[in-house]
Amino acid sequence: MKTRTPPDSPGLFPDLPLVPDFSLESRAKRRGNWPVAGTDEAGRGPLAGPVVAAAVILDPKRIPDGLNDSKKLSARQREALYEEIIATATVSIASSSPRRIDVIDIRKASLDAMRRAVAGLSLEARHVLTDGRDVPPGLGCSGEAVVKGDARSVSIAAASILAKVMRDRMMVRAGLVYPDYGFDLHAGYGTDRHRSAIVAHGPCPLHRMSFRPLKPALETDLAPREQSW
Template sequence: MKRRTPPDSPGLFPDLPLVPDFSLESRAKRRGSWPVAGTDEAGRGPLAGPVVAAAVILDPKRIPEGLNDSKKLSASQREALYQVILREATVSIASSSPRRIDLIDIRKASLDAMRRAVAGLDQEARHVLADGRDVPPGLICAGEAVVKGDARSVSIAAASIVAKVMRDRMMVRAGLVYPDYGFEVHAGYGTDRHRSAIVTHGPCPLHRMSFRPLKAEAPEEADIIQN
């Protein structure tokens, strides 16, 4: 597994791309907080579909090669790593529906899905590394927010891959149920094709009615965040 090496001339190098490693997990383990779960979500930005979260506890002796932020991997790489992660790690998946997103907002729905993913692990976590700036409320143990966590922690990177692959599979199935929208192609993001289909056919039950351009009144900026 690749590890980051600090430059010998700090301050003189531009920002380098991060490669996730096991440092944060090891630090928690040294403090007696083990096992450590990484958690991340996929699907905050789309106009339709659920937000999906995953929680992963990796075996330190069997960390899959090639773990990285899911957005930096190809679809085939994600699919291959997804299979390895399910085989080698403890994994749990949870989601928040479009209806729940509209009811409590996308941020709260994402954090709640992450909390439920952690709670669903077969092995109880003693410490949680959560991607982003927020610790999911209501965790069963201590949590730590890790900005750009999917590029820093292999556990979070693994969770990002699982969440992304699962959500993509769900949206392929959504395309079969609602064939007019092309969900299997754009996964619910606001592409020209998707927006045109909404104009032509109107929204379906998978659309997030609190998101522009779907909500009837939008006095403030929409919470559409590409992820």
């Protein structure tokens, strides 16, 4: 794995892009907290579909090259790294459905999906690095919130790639089930095409009815009778 060499005077280079490395994992290991899992989610912002979380425990001797924040990678790069991560690391993926998002809100649904992803690992984590400002409650081990974690930790970056690829695949399948909305093209995000489809066809069971653009439909006959994923 290519590693990052920190600048001698980091304050002189405020715009230097972050590149994820294994330093946070190594620090936890030195403190006796091993294995270390990274966790991240994909799909907090869309109007439809689940939020998907992944947890990854990397093998320090087999870390794939090119791990980075999934948003900085092309679809082809993500797909290739997805397969490599699956082949070399201990992984788990979980999701929260649109219905659960509506019931408990997107933040709690995201954190719960991350917690379940960690719980699903075949190797029990002793420490968890999570992207963002919140540590999922109920981990059963120590946790550490890392702002911009997918750009700082290779474990979190790997989790971001798994979550993004899996969610994209789920939304392609959703596009086959509900072809009127173009889920395979925009993955449920609020594009002009998606919003126009909602106006034309009303929401479907994959829409998050608690999100602002869809809330008015809750009081009308446009609301779907069942929400599931």
